[in-house]
Amino acid sequence: MAEELVLLGFWPSIFGMRVRIALAEKGLKYEYKEEDLWNKSDLLLQMNPVHKKVPVLIHKGKPVCESLILVQYIDEVWHNKSPLLPSDPYQRSVARFWADFVDKKIFDLGRKIWRTRGEEHAAAKKEFIESLKLLEGELGNKPYFGGENLGYVDVVFVPCYSWFYAYEKCGNFSIEEECPKLIAWAKRCMQKESVSKSLVDQEKIYGFVLHMNKVLGIE
Amino acid sequence: MEDEVVLLDLCPSAFAMRVKIALEEKGVKYECKQEDLRNKSPLLLEMNPIHKKVPVLIHNGRPISESLIIVQYIDEVWNHKSPLLPSDPYQRSQALFWADYIDKKIYDSGRRIIWMEKEEQEEAKEELMQTLKTLEGELGDKLYFGGESMGYVDVALVPYTSWFYTYETCGNFSIEEGCPKLITWAKRCKENESVSKALIGPLEVYSFVLQLKKRL
Numbered sequence: 070m071a072e073e074l075v076l077l078g079f080w081p082s083i084f085g086m087r088v089r090i091a092l093a094e095k096g097l098k099y100e101y102k103e104e105d106l107w108n109k110s111d112l113l114l115q116m117n118p119v120h121k122k123v124p125v126l127i128h129k130g131k132p133v134c135e136s137l138i139l140v141q142y143i144d145e146v147w148h149n150k151s152p153l154l155p156s157d158p159y160q161r162s163v164a165r166f167w168a169d170f171v172d173k174k175i176f177d178l179g180r181k182i183w184r185t186r187g188e189e190h191a192a193a194k195k196e197f198i199e200s201l202k203l204l205e206g207e208l209g210n211k212p213y214f215g216g217e218n219l220g221y222v223d224v225v226f227v228p229c230y231s232w233f234y235a236y237e238k239c240g241n242f243s244i245e246e247e248c249p250k251l252i253a254w255a256k257r258c259m260q261k262e263s264v265s266k267s268l269v270d271q272e273k274i275y276g277f278v279l280h281m282n283k284v285l286g287i288e
Numbered sequence: 289m290e291d292e293v294v295l296l297d298l299c300p301s302a303f304a305m306r307v308k309i310a311l312e313e314k315g316v317k318y319e320c321k322q323e324d325l326r327n328k329s330p331l332l333l334e335m336n337p338i339h340k341k342v343p344v345l346i347h348n349g350r351p352i353s354e355s356l357i358i359v360q361y362i363d364e365v366w367n368h369k370s371p372l373l374p375s376d377p378y379q380r381s382q383a384l385f386w387a388d389y390i391d392k393k394i395y396d397s398g399r400r401i402i403w404m405e406k407e408e409q410e411e412a413k414e415e416l417m418q419t420l421k422t423l424e425g426e427l428g429d430k431l432y433f434g435g436e437s438m439g440y441v442d443v444a445l446v447p448y449t450s451w452f453y454t455y456e457t458c459g460n461f462s463i464e465e466g467c468p469k470l471i472t473w474a475k476r477c478k479e480n481e482s483v484s485k486a487l488i489g490p491l492e493v494y495s496f497v498l499q500l501k502k503r504l
Contacts, residue, residue, distance in 0.1 A: 119389060119422065131378060138384045145377040158364040159350055165357045170338065203338060 074099035075127040077113050079106055081277045083176065084136035085124040086228035086267050091140045093263035094219065095147040099126075137168055140224055153221045167207055167214065168225040174200040175229050183239040183278050184287060194240045201248045208254055219261060227264055230255040234271035235278045293318035296332050296344040298325060299488050300496040302395070303355035304343040305447035308486035310359045313438070314366035356387055359443055372440045386426060386433065387444040393419040394448050401459040402497060413459045420467045427473055438480060446483055449474040453490035454497050 076092070076099050078085035092099055104113055104123050116125045116132035126133045126142070133142050144153040155161050178200065181193035204226065208214055214222035233244050233255075245252045258264045282288075293311070297304045297320050311318050323332055323342050335351035336344045345352045345361070352358050363372040374380050397419065400412035423445065427433055433441035449471075452463045464471045477483045 128378075133378070133381045133385075135385055135388055138381050138388065141384070142377055142381040145380070158361055159347075159352070161364070162352045162357050162361040165360070166352075166354060169354055169357065 073129045076101050077104050077110075077116065077123050077125040077127070078102070079104050079123045081231075081269060081274055082123060083228035083232065086231065086269065087136045087224055088124045088126060088139050088143070089267035090219075090224045090227070090263050091143045091153065093267055094151040094153065094224070095143060096150060097143075097147065137172065137225065140221065144221070151218070153215070153219070153224055155215075155220070164214075164221045167204070167222045170200070171204070171222070171226045171229070175204075175226070179229065179232055179236050182236050183282070184285070186287070190240070194242065197236070197240075198242070198247050201244065201251060205248045205251045208250060212257060213254070219258065219263070223258055227255060227258045228268060230258075231269045231271055231274050235275040238275055239278065291316070292346075292348050294346040295320050296323055296329075296335065296342050296346070297321060298323050298342045300450075300493045301342060302447035302451060305450070305486050305488070306355045306443050307343045307345060307358050307362070309443050309446070309482050310362040310372065312482035312485050313370040313372065313443075314362060315369060316362070316366055356391065356444065359440065363440070370437075372434070372438075372443060374434075374439070383433075383440045386423070386441045389419075390423070390441070390444050390448070394445075398448070398451060398455050401455045409459060413461055416455065417461075417463075417466045420463065420470055424467050424470045427469060431476060432473070438477060438483075442477055446474060446477045447487060449477075450487050450490055450493050454494045457494060458497075 074092070074097060076085070076088060078088070078101060080103060089101075102110070102112070104110060106123070109121060113123065113125065114121055116127055117123075117134045120134065122134070124134075124136055124139060126139050128142075128146075133139050140153065154164055175197070178193045178197040181189060182197060185193065207222075211217075213219050214226070237244055259268070293316055295304070295307060295311070295318050297308075299322065308320075321329070321331070323329060325342075328340060332342065332344065333340060335346055336342075336353045339353060341353070343353075343355055343358060345358045347361075347365070352361050359372065373383055394416065397412045397416040401409055401416065404412060426441075432438050433445070456463055478487065
């Protein structure tokens, strides 16, 4: 029986990429609908009336929103294949903590790197690098955050790799120089089809950032 | 072997109150250690080096941070009693969604009502009322967000009701007028021993905020 899955997304969004990786890990077929965030579809407004944001997964007509919640939902419903969260409650709490850390730090600070200038930009860049180093510390010598296989934190964090080139160009720094282990980890993840097929090309993301800066009048 | 459970706490913190309610619901014995956020203990800095914030639950020496993550952990470990999250994955995703909504909206609006003035404060008041009305809509005619008994969303939201008096006094408005059903729900929650034990009174919260304002 078809699972009747529809994913509403926006192509540069790291949040949408997370969901695509999770769906691919579970071997699920779904229909993807690209949203124009400046002209949101009736379906999006109906399925996520509270936040009106993507991604939204519609499973048999019922919507699930917020990417971290979405990935957990996918992991629970299709629990027979490629488990993403650990089974032990303590390990699960650690995974959730680091996923929450990625959401609190990386996205917002990264956005400040490409959208702001001057002191705000400098402060964001500094904190961004510090945050990446903390994540690198958490990875340690493991091949993945999930251990021997891709796990929840890998799925949540690796889409940010699509944006690294844009951050580097806007911030005039090299993430590989600062965090070589993280880059090695990201490349390792990219060898998995679920990741390589879900992540957007780094140059395309940079093109999107340049376009947005023009639209927003940021030099 | 008996469980060793320690909570690093700050009494007026809505986030810490959530954890206390969850522990009480599960009948877990725990030791509460008060933190002074201007003079954080070595234990706090060791147990939450990333954010250096409370609450932190230390279970048999291992720390768990971030209140909603702690509540989920408590629900999973002490799963013999008072389930907080539904067992159905879809219902669970909805509960997680509303708790996340509460986290995204209330603290920030509340903070601006307390600390800002005039237009910024007015804007924050409107946002808070909109948020609470949306939550009231989600509650509907149910006794609790969790249905017949308290659940995850009830635990996430009810501590903020201790802060309502402070928001109302600083902002000169009435939450009950805008959201009477929510106030009724809050009173219903407080009839549960877990909540009445964990929540501190509205006047205590207000006095805490006044002290903070005096310092600045």
